[in-house]
Amino acid sequence: MSLAVPAVLLVLWEICSRHAIVSPRYFPPPTTVGWVLVDGFAAGDLGTQSLVTLTRLGFAFATAAVPGVLLGLLMGMARPVRDAVEPYIAFIFPVPKITLLPFLTIILGVGEPAFVLTGATSAFFQIVISTLGGVQTMDPRLLEVGRNYGARGARLFWKVILPAALPAIFTGLRLGLGLALVALVAVEFIAAKSGLGHLVYRHWQMLSTPEMYAAFAIVGALGLLLTRGLRAVQARVLTWQEEIGRL
Amino acid sequence: MRAMSHWLREHWIAVGSPIVLFIAWEWASATGLLREAFFPRPSTIVIHLRHLAADGTLWDHAAMTLVRIGWAFALAAVLGVGIGLAMGLWRQLGEGLDPVFAVIYPIPSILFLPLVSFLVPPGEIALVVTTAVTSFFLIAFTTTHGVRQIDRLVVEAAVHYGARGWRLFATVLLPGALPFIFIGLRLGLGFALIVVVAVEIVSTSRGLGALLWLSWQILKVEDMYATFFVIALLGAVLSYGLAALRTRLLPWVQDVAERAG
Numbered sequence: 184m185s186l187a188v189p190a191v192l193l194v195l196w197e198i199c200s201r202h203a204i205v206s207p208r209y210f211p212p213p214t215t216v217g218w219v220l221v222d223g224f225a226a227g228d229l230g231t232q233s234l235v236t237l238t239r240l241g242f243a244f245a246t247a248a249v250p251g252v253l254l255g256l257l258m259g260m261a262r263p264v265r266d267a268v269e270p271y272i273a274f275i276f277p278v279p280k281i282t283l284l285p286f287l288t289i290i291l292g293v294g295e296p297a298f299v300l301t302g303a304t305s306a307f308f309q310i311v312i313s314t315l316g317g318v319q320t321m322d323p324r325l326l327e328v329g330r331n332y333g334a335r336g337a338r339l340f341w342k343v344i345l346p347a348a349l350p351a352i353f354t355g356l357r358l359g360l361g362l363a364l365v366a367l368v369a370v371e372f373i374a375a376k377s378g379l380g381h382l383v384y385r386h387w388q389m390l391s392t393p394e395m396y397a398a399f400a401i402v403g404a405l406g407l408l409l410t411r412g413l414r415a416v417q418a419r420v421l422t423w424q425e426e427i428g429r430l
Numbered sequence: 431m432r433a434m435s436h437w438l439r440e441h442w443i444a445v446g447s448p449i450v451l452f453i454a455w456e457w458a459s460a461t462g463l464l465r466e467a468f469f470p471r472p473s474t475i476v477i478h479l480r481h482l483a484a485d486g487t488l489w490d491h492a493a494m495t496l497v498r499i500g501w502a503f504a505l506a507a508v509l510g511v512g513i514g515l516a517m518g519l520w521r522q523l524g525e526g527l528d529p530v531f532a533v534i535y536p537i538p539s540i541l542f543l544p545l546v547s548f549l550v551p552p553g554e555i556a557l558v559v560t561t562a563v564t565s566f567f568l569i570a571f572t573t574t575h576g577v578r579q580i581d582r583l584v585v586e587a588a589v590h591y592g593a594r595g596w597r598l599f600a601t602v603l604l605p606g607a608l609p610f611i612f613i614g615l616r617l618g619l620g621f622a623l624i625v626v627v628a629v630e631i632v633s634t635s636r637g638l639g640a641l642l643w644l645s646w647q648i649l650k651v652e653d654m655y656a657t658f659f660v661i662a663l664l665g666a667v668l669s670y671g672l673a674a675l676r677t678r679l680l681p682w683v684q685d686v687a688e689r690a691g
Contacts, residue, residue: 188526189533209548266443277665279624281631282639282658285646289654290468365538369628372540380541387544399541406536 211393219393220400229382233401236367236378239295243302243363251307251359252352255314260344265315272311280305280366284374298370305366306359313358317351318344350421357413364409368402379405470652478652479659487641492660495630495637498554499622499668502561506618509562510569511611517570518577518607519599531567539564539625543633557633561626565618572617576610577603612680616672623668627661638664 193213199205200212223229258265283304287297321344329343371380379398386395438445452472458464459471482488517524542563547556580603588602630639638661645653 186529189530192530206548263443266441267447270444270448273670274662274666277620277623277669278658278662279627279639279665281624281628282642282661285642285654286658289646289649289651361536364536368538369540372538373628373631380538383541383544392548395544399537399545402541403533403537406538407533410536411532 208390209392211396215393216396216400219397223394223397229397229401232377232379232382232398233405236371236380236405239299239302239367239371239378240360240364242299243367244306244360246299246303247306247310247359247363248356251310251355252314255311255352255355256318256344256348258311258315259318259348260340272308275304276308276312280362281369281373284370288374293374298367298375301370302363302367306363309359309362310352310355313355314348314352317348317355320351321347350417353417353421357410357417360409360413361406364406467651470655475652475655475659479656482653482656488656488660491636491638491641491657492664495626495639495664498558498561498626498630498637499619501558502622502626503565503619505558506562506565506569506622507615510566510614510618511573514570514573514611514614515577515604515607517574519603524574524578531571535564535567535571539621540628540632543629557626557629560629561622564621564625568621569611569614569618572610572614573607576607576614579610580606609680612676616669616676619672620665620669623661623665 196205196210197212197214200207200210220229254268258268280301284297284301287300291297291300325343325347326339329339334342367378368380371378372384373380375381379402382398383395383402386392386398455464455469456471456473459466459469479488513527517527539560543556543560546560546563550556550559584606585598585602588598593602626637627639627642630637631643634640635644638657642654642657642661645651645657
């Protein structure tokens with residue numbers, strides 16, 4: 184039932200394109216795109232290019248996750264650190280991270296480190312903000328109870344603060360991964376010579392539209408997999424928390 | 431005056447940290463600890479910023495970007511709120527469109543540029559429509575959610591008291607969904623800025639994104655920093671300004687996004 188509307192839309196597109204009601208040059212029939220997808224994975228470079236994007240995403244996420252969570256926790260627990268760092272986070276967070284690409288390329292040169300770091304910064308700020316939010320909004324009664332039962336220092340952190348902040352941290356990681364993908368694909372579209380984003384750009388320029396839509400579809404599938412998949416993981420792993428996965 | 435000195439005592443680190451950073455940066459660039467070619471001194475950047483502002487370049491590009499954001503946001507807001515409300519009110523429409531939205535939403539909006547340029551005249555219109563895509567989905571999503579989360583008891587009570595049709599919509603459903611609609615609008619505006627800069631980099635020679643990119647291509651590093659500063663300022667105004675506006679317009683509403691962290 185829930186897939187009826189997308190199916191109808193695809194069939195409609197197919198018919199319109201086959202009968203040239205819409206220009207088949209710009210809107211090739213979905214079946215054609217489907218065959219390009221199959222061929223691209225079997226023989227062409229769709230698989231390779233997807234792997235390139237995924238590798239970049241992996242590196243970007245790994246670069247952002249650990250420092251992001253650590254800084255967020257530190258800011259949440261140490262007031263002076265928060266005061267010192269928060270102005271920068273607040274200033275940079277709403278900035279389109281793609282604007283960092285030119286700066287990174289003059290410092291690091293045009294290449295993988297600059298591409299990956301642009302994606303990483305995109306995730307980093309989201310992870311810091313979510314983690315900080317998780318520590319700040321935790322129930323102060325939990326802290327008091329923990330202290331009353333004699334938890335101090337490391338014990339208080341591992342047994343009380345971290346579990347309380349974990350859902351927010353997970354949300355931050357999930358959102359961060361999505362943002363990193365968006366930034367990376369944009370970087371590939373604009374500057375890189377490989378990856379799914381570049382495929383869309385190249386096939387747009389060459390007007391080989393079936394290939395363009397094929398790459399487009401893979402990005403969509405990847406995004407869906409990441410957002411939905413991680414949300415399911417989060418619901419399963421952090422079962423004790425309600426109201427997760429919203430927004 | 432007392433209030434201000436009190437505020438300063440509370441926030442001296444937050445105020446002092448950027449000052450210290452800029453002095454350190456100035457010093458490091460001046461002594462060659464940082465390469466001035468990559469990290470020009472803040473004072474030099476300010477001079478370039480003033481030059482760019484004085485000869486009008488900056489205003490031209492900034493105005494261009496703002497106009498595009500304005501059109502894109504208006505387009506996304508009208509369609510997003512409209513379709514979002516419809517999806518929230520008619521269950522079948524909502525369920526039908528949900529999977530379509532779920533697939534399209536995570537696609538980075540810059541990728542829509544080719545598609546949009548096939549559909550509408552390329553150039554300014556394609557640029558604005560592309561900018562509107564992600565904002566539209568965000569606004570539609572949050573609006574739908576806003577309608578769906580309204581307490582059923584409230585709706586039933588209103589129906590019992592005879593509210594129907596337009597009256598039910600205008601006095602119960604719309605106010606109930608309003609906080610969420612506002613969050614959608616705020617996030618949508620932020621995203622419009624993000625996308626417009628990316629699109630300007632790719633497809634045009636005017637606008638702040640284009641200015642940044644051109645400055646990079648001819649290695650005018652100081653102009654890059656100056657443009658970046660203006661973009662960041664715009665981001666701050668758009669996202670924090672709108673949050674402040676909500677506090678003023680809807681003081682009884684807690685920001686759900688802030689609460690959820």
